[in-house]
Amino acid sequence: MRCIIIDDEPLALELLEDFISKVPFLELIATCSNGFEATSVLQEQKIDLIFTDIEMPDFSGIDLIKSLDNKPMFIFTTAYSHYAVEGFNLNAIDYLVKPIPFHRFLKAATRAQNFLKLKIEEEETPVINKQENLPQFIFVKSEYENLKINLGDIKYIESLKDYIKIYTHKDKPILTLSSLKNFEEKLGKLNFVRVHKSFIVSLKHIYSVQRNRIIIDDKWIPIGLNYREDFINKINN
Structure with missing residues (x-):
């Protein structure tokens, strides 16, 4: 280098x-x-x-x-x-x-x-394979707008009862009416992983993993017991 x-x-x-x-x-x-x-x-x-x-x-x-x-x-x-x-x-x-x-x-x-x-x-990697396997962006409804979000910009998603908060590079998270399960299906499984009943994280943006928590920027995200094995397998592979 x-x-x-x-x-x-x-x-x-x-x-x-x-x-x-x-x-x-x-x-x-x-x-x-x-x-x-x-x-x-x-x-x-x-x-x-x-x-x-x-x-x-x-x-x-x-x-x-x-x-x-x-x-x-x-x-x-x-x-x-x-x-x-x-x-x-x-x-x-x-x-x-x-x-x-x-x-x-x-x-x-x-x-x-x-x-x-x-x-x-x-x-x-051939471009056609990338396009077939991975969506590049999604649209979400927030207030009175349909916002386009590039998946590569998403750091993590947090569930708040009937709403979810999407954290990206922007200062303010995006709030949309959805369940975490429904949103998980939109993301594709290669770059994102459910780590807790209330959190999905982007593998790309993880800084470190410390026992039962993940650090992204200055946010500590817990790893739930039911999700730990799948998460560890993903980062090992």
Whole structure:
């Protein structure tokens, strides 16, 4: 994977450069001391992965990522833990807090490598198969509108008696009159899984699984006993 490092601290640049040299599947293309240098590199080179600090003069790592139309994968490397939620809301591959041990760096890099493999496999899957097996979007009635929702944008769905709440990248969830069971049938079973009597989650948006709960963004979602076996089988496969 072709990668760049962005950090205004020379020692941090040296450490990450050394780490990258020890990982066979990483190729360092450039080191940048600020976001402006990085933008020039990104315009001229094909980059798969960005390692970026967050707090830098003039142009923060978060500002840089938000400014990119076609985002490579990115991992935040920072001395501050309080940006973690915002980082993952931007779909960061990982969030490394300084001082970064090598084993933690390797884990993050491996996660990026696995994500890239899945993306390549998906792109190589014939389009006709994708269309036959998976719906790409649905329409739901909310208040006085029929809203189109891309399935890839759905993070999780929560049941509220006669209504369900659909959580996407937008700040406000979508409320529609439906049962979770009826909605589950619309979604297709490859990318979504029922994990609780009140929740369906998108496998794509899961950050981590911790015993009997799932974390998506800053939301903790319980795993019901009756759904656990099916869920574990899905993530293992």
